[in-house]
Amino acid sequence: WTQWFDRDDPSGTGDWETIVDLRRENPGKICRDPVDIEAVTLSGLDASQTGENIYLNDLENGFVCRNQDQPDWECSDYKVRLSCAPDSCENGANFNKKYYSTRYNRDDPSGSGDWEHLSALISENPGGDLCAEPVYIEAATFDGEIPAIRTGESFYSYSPTKGFVCRNSDQNTGTCRNYKVRFGCFCRIRM
Structure with a gap:
C-alpha cells in the first residue's frame, strides 16, 4: 500500500482525491497500475460505513465525495491509499525481481x-x-x-x-x- 493521501477537504464542492491530482502532487509515490483503492475518513471509518453517497471510488478516477449528493450537503474529510501489485518494478525495485x-x-x-x-x-x-x-x-x-x-x-x-x-x-x-x-x-x- 502507498502512504495515506489527503489532498482535499470537503469545504468546497466535496472531497476530491482523484488519481490525476494525487499523482501530480506526489510524483513517484503511486505505481502506474494500482490494483486497489481504500478510502477512509480522517478518523479511520471506511467510506462504505459512513452512509454517505460516494460519487466515485475506482482505480481509474480515484475517490470523490460530492457535497451536493449528501442529505446534509457535507461530506466527511477522507484520505485514500492505493495498493500496488507486489510484482511491480517501480519505485527503485531490485532489478533482479x-x-x-x-x-x-x-x-x-x-x-x-x-x-x-x-x-x-x-x-x-x-x-x-x-x-x-x-x-x-x-x-x-x-x-x-x-x-x-x-x-x-x-x-x-x-x-x-x-x-x-x-x-x-x-x-x-x-x-x-x-x-x-x-x-x-x-x-x-x-x-
Missing part, C-alpha cells in the same frame, strides 16, 4: 485460432508492461480463468519468447477456447 505483465487478449478463435503473439502484443500496446525477453508465460481461458494446460487442448505455441497460439485445426472439437496471456519478466529487461 520478477514481475508479471497485465493479462492480454488480442485475438479470439473465430478465425484460424487464438493468436496471442508476443511481438503483436508489444506493437499493439506501446508503453505497456510487456518486456522484450520474458522468462515465463501464463495462459488461461478468458471466461473462467481456467489454466490453458488444464483445458485438454493442444497448443501450437506456448513460449515466453514467442507467445501463445491455439490453432482450431489442432483441436478435436474444431475450435479453441478464447485465451488471455501474461508474461513474466525481470525488471532489468522491461521495455
Whole structure:
C-alpha cells in the first residue's frame, strides 16, 4: 500500500482525491497500475460505513465525495491509499525481481485460432508492461480463468519468447477456447 493521501477537504464542492491530482502532487509515490483503492475518513471509518453517497471510488478516477449528493450537503474529510501489485518494478525495485505483465487478449478463435503473439502484443500496446525477453508465460481461458494446460487442448505455441497460439485445426472439437496471456519478466529487461 502507498502512504495515506489527503489532498482535499470537503469545504468546497466535496472531497476530491482523484488519481490525476494525487499523482501530480506526489510524483513517484503511486505505481502506474494500482490494483486497489481504500478510502477512509480522517478518523479511520471506511467510506462504505459512513452512509454517505460516494460519487466515485475506482482505480481509474480515484475517490470523490460530492457535497451536493449528501442529505446534509457535507461530506466527511477522507484520505485514500492505493495498493500496488507486489510484482511491480517501480519505485527503485531490485532489478533482479520478477514481475508479471497485465493479462492480454488480442485475438479470439473465430478465425484460424487464438493468436496471442508476443511481438503483436508489444506493437499493439506501446508503453505497456510487456518486456522484450520474458522468462515465463501464463495462459488461461478468458471466461473462467481456467489454466490453458488444464483445458485438454493442444497448443501450437506456448513460449515466453514467442507467445501463445491455439490453432482450431489442432483441436478435436474444431475450435479453441478464447485465451488471455501474461508474461513474466525481470525488471532489468522491461521495455
